Amino acid sequence: MSAPQGWEEIRAEVLRRIDRRDWAPGAIIPTEAELAAEFGCARATVNRALRELAAQGVLERRRKAGTRVATLPVRKATLDIPVTRLEVEGRGQHYDFRLLEASETVPPVPVSSRLGLAPDATLWHLRTLHFADGQPFLYEDRWLNPAVLPDGLPEDMAEVSINEWLVKTVAYTYGDIAFSAANARADDAAHLGVEPGAALFITERTTWAGEAPVTAVRLAYAPGYRLHTVL
Amino acid sequence: MSAPQGWEEIRAEVLRRIDRRDWAPGAIIPTEAELAAEFGCARATVNRALRELAAQGVLERRRKAGTRVATLPVRKATLDIPVTRLEVEGRGQHYDFRLLEASETVPPVPVSSRLGLAPDATLWHLRTLHFADGQPFLYEDRWLNPAVLPDGLPEDMAEVSINEWLVKTVAYTYGDIAFSAANARADDAAHLGVEPGAALFITERTTWAGEAPVTAVRLAYAPGYRLHTVL
DNA sequence: TAGTGGTCTAGACCACTAT
DNA sequence: TAGTGGTCTAGACCACTAA
Known part of the structure; x- marks a missing residue:
């Protein structure tokens, strides 16, 4: 050698x-x-x-x-967390989305407590349905802290998805992410076009910019979704 | 500053x-x-x-x-992939397991093709149920290439889980891993003690040592399992 | 306390690639 | 072709920790 x-x-x-x-x-x-x-x-x-x-x-x-x-190797796998549009286009499919809701309201207590906010604080509530080749791909339910948006939300939501507008506008310094499986709730099923109870892959993310909470989001993927990586 | x-x-x-x-x-x-x-x-x-x-x-x-x-930050998340025992004990719970099957047989075609083996090649088939504080935690369905086991399987399976014996005995160089959600099959439900159709978090791993396929395994976690990490 | 990894330096050359 | 990051060197000092 x-x-x-x-x-x-x-x-x-x-x-x-x-x-x-x-x-x-x-x-x-x-x-x-x-x-x-x-x-x-x-x-x-x-x-x-x-x-x-x-x-x-x-x-x-x-x-x-x-x-x-290492005796019991706690192997580390690295996952890419791309923006949804890139994830869809990376599969060679056409990306599209529809904004279902954009309102300012008081979130459920689990959301405000997860973000460390007072229970009566109002947040932006954004719900978006993402499509791959015209089929529902991902149902996104997002809560957004208005304090991190000095200029409010953009006027024309049709041009860019909130997703991308956010990552370009609000840098975050820290976040956590969790993956799990859940039976489709009624709203999941309605939006994704599946039977209630279907097994969905769920991603939940919470992010902060410094000390300020930025956003809490739950992503429900249509059946068949797989998160893949190499070891 | x-x-x-x-x-x-x-x-x-x-x-x-x-x-x-x-x-x-x-x-x-x-x-x-x-x-x-x-x-x-x-x-x-x-x-x-x-x-x-x-x-x-x-x-x-x-x-x-x-x-x-980065404009559209494809953030990288790093996941720890520990041995099941450590994962359970890391939650402060008692770990136990039961070997359900250890036989040498011809696998279904999807398995042999995923490993790049002839359809009539025989593999070890190992099914294990893992417990946390006595409750079913994980149902493991593993296919193992006997070619990477010069001395066969250990005599006393009760002492160490196959999982740990494998990682100590067969080093692998490459692997891939995929996470998804699935409705519990009949066998999943029976072993994990849940209703058929319950949403389960599924991990599928395939590993190689150099050119030789080592193992293909499907892990079905009991409901409530979350894979968590920081960004 | 001594051994080992963690980090830093000042400088050098190389590899890639925008222009 | 020139500018920028990628890597390497030889040496140094420091931080941690097993013995």
């Missing part, structure tokens, strides 16, 4: 050694300095490779204790 | 400037060299901060073209 060149080749070589069981799960591997000497490169280069593998869950690193092959 | 120290503070400062719209979506930001001069640090430190933000989808970087704030 010729010595690996560059941090990506070093990463690949480390994975090979783990796969070949030269380094078994739980075993300690050589230090950065030792590997750098073996590969004839700087320690920083080895560090880069091992750091990526640790971020991926393949290795566990602790100062002084050294670097080990 | 005092100059940020270290790449994490630089990353935070960049996010602040994006949040404050000093740097708007789509706008180009200063070069690494300029930022390094402003912050009084080495270019490599700025590079580290901006590289992390680009990996997260906040920035878009291209040589010569410079670094821009």
Whole structure:
């Protein structure tokens, strides 16, 4: 074997050694300095490779204790969270949407508490139905904090989806996201054109800009939706 | 503002400037060299901060073209894919499991084709029910390529779950994973103790070790399961 | 307290690509 | 072709922690 060149080749070589069981799960591997000497490169280069593998869950690193092959690898999967239009167009389908509601009202308590707002605070309530090739694809139910919208909502909602207008207008710094399955509620079923009780893939997102809550949104995907990624 | 120290503070400062719209979506930001001069640090430190933000989808970087704030941020979410036992114990619940089936048989065609095997190849078929505090938590239906098991399956299946035995024994190099929702099939319902048709969160994983297919598994979670992460 | 990883520096060369 | 990010180097100091 010729010595690996560059941090990506070093990463690949480390994975090979783990796969070949030269380094078994739980075993300690050589230090950065030792590997750098073996590969004839700087320690920083080895560090880069091992750091990526640790971020991926393949290795566990602790100062002084050294670097080990993860015994029970908590593998990390990276998901892309695209804007709906791009998700639909990425499948080669035509994207369209219809705004069902845009009103300013007091949300249900679970929503206001999730955003950390007073129970009587009013929010924008935006409901949108997204289509792929004319078929209902996604039913979006969004609550939006008007405090983060100095200029209010745009006049012409027909031109861009709220979704895209938001991400261009309100940057968020932190958010959380949860995926689950739910039987279609009456409104889900009506909008998506499925029987009540059909199993739907649900995404719920909450985002903040600094300390200020921005939006809480529930996305109900039409049956057949799959969120896919590589490990 | 005092100059940020270290790449994490630089990353935070960049996010602040994006949040404050000093740097708007789509706008180009200063070069690494300029930022390094402003912050009084080495270019490599700025590079580290901006590289992390680009990996997260906040920035878009291209040589010569410079670094821009992402217009339609395809945000990246990182999911942890732990072993089931750790997932249950991480909730403070007691973990247990029961092996329902361990046989060597010819799988349905969708399974063999997904693994790239001949339709008449035999595989191990392992079905396991996982419990959290004694309640059914996850129904696992796994097909396993015997070719990757030089010594066959372990004698005593009661001591460790197949899940953990596998990850310790068979390192995989590539895999893909998909999440979806499905109405409970008859077997799902029977094992998980729910009504047929209940909405279940489904995870399907396929893994390879080099060119050799390792395993294809379908995980059906009991209702209420949520996959959660931060953005 | 000593060993190991985490980070930073100042400089260099390279790879890619807008112009 | 020139500008920008991508990576590497050789060395240094620091932070954490196992022994």
